[in-house]
């Protein structure tokens with residue numbers, strides 16, 4: 032048997048066998064699905080958000096999904112127009128209790144969304160009584176029909192603080208506040224959640240977006256009987272935005288709360304990126320919608336192999352390590368400049384680097400039409416690396432760094 036690294040984490044005082052969790056969505060909709068996810072190896076599940084029928088009329092439109100395809104690459108992002116669960120609360124509470132009975136060592140996080148203080152309190156108590164380990168407060172669904180629900184609450188730090196406090200007073204369970212990315216600065220809202228008593232922050236929920244338009248009838252997608260809306264966007268396309276928010280949260284000295292990262296995680300490398308930016312726990316939806324629960328096997332194996340290779344004994348050794356390198360752009364040094372280096376052997380003579388450098392950079396690439404080889408005019412190169420990024424050949428263009436104190440090169444804009 033191959034050696035496995037210790038992937039266990041302690042998040043909000045709760046031990047997870049690994050950091051990988053389902054995020055709240057249809058991937059964790061009922062007991063049968065969640066059982067299969069636990070069996071596949073997921074360390075925890077954030078159950079599909081619960082609400083009370085008396086407060087919300089849940090609208091589940093059809094069709095409710097639209098994909099963002101780019102070139103011939105399918106599913107680089109996903110737009111959904113779904114709300115919280117439309118299953119009866121009694122069925123979901125029964126399922127949560129059943130899951131905890133059958134899987135006592137797996138972690139179950141109950142995601143809740145109230146409308147009034149009483150709702151939040153009732154949902155917290157019901158979840159705790161059913162055996163949930165942690166509560167996640169959904170302050171972030173972008174398509175709730177109610178004015179005082181979902182991401183509208185998550186944009187109002189007074190409401191976030193007040194509802195978090197209500198939940199903390201109603202239950203002894205640790206509380207995660209789930210943030211909306213539909214806001215410029217997440218920190219004041221996360222701090223409001225902390226003031227209300229939150230034990231952790233999760234981010235991100237989906238980004239409000241429009242993915243596509245049917246040019247035959249001028250209707251954005253999903254086309255819901257002739258209408259559409261800007262609704263939640265997720266998947267690989269949102270990962271850079273999610274990484275920025277997670278890094279902001281981790282770097283905030285005033286916040287200082289553990290983070291559960293969500294947004295475009297599909298592989299162990301995605302997972303590692305978020306750990307390096309400060310996440311302790313990781314959640315996934317779109318990757319599972321696309322590939323199924325089985326992706327967790329590769330995530331566990333990949334992260335475990337990486338840790339063994341690097342002699343990393345615990346994930347705590349790497350959490351937040353990349354944030355040490357993140358500074359304000361005003362602190363960048365200009366003393367060192369890079370210059371592109373083209374490997375003539377690998378150059379296929381397509382001229383892409385030349386075109387991009389001509390029209391989008393500093394006209395530093397020369398192209399010989401006879402030999403069909405590109406070369407670098409080092410005097411003109413400002414080291415933006417556009418040529419390297421557009422080159423279709425992996426590793427054809429690299430770069431060297433020069434100390435501008437001694438060199439004749441300098442940016443010539």
Ligand SMILES: Cc1cc2nc3c(=O)[nH]c(=O)nc-3n(C[C@H](O)[C@H](O)[C@H](O)COP(=O)(O)O)c2cc1C
Pocket residue numbers: 054055056057079080109111113114115116142169172209235236237263264265266267269293294295296314315316317318
């Ligand atoms: C179809 C769908 C339904 C979702 N429903 C919920 C929900 O009920 N509660 C919630 O907190 N987040 C919900 N989300 C958001 C996800 O939990 C997650 O925050 C988001 O999709 C980003 O992660 P991903 O890129 O791994 O999908 C939903 C996402 C999708 C795609």
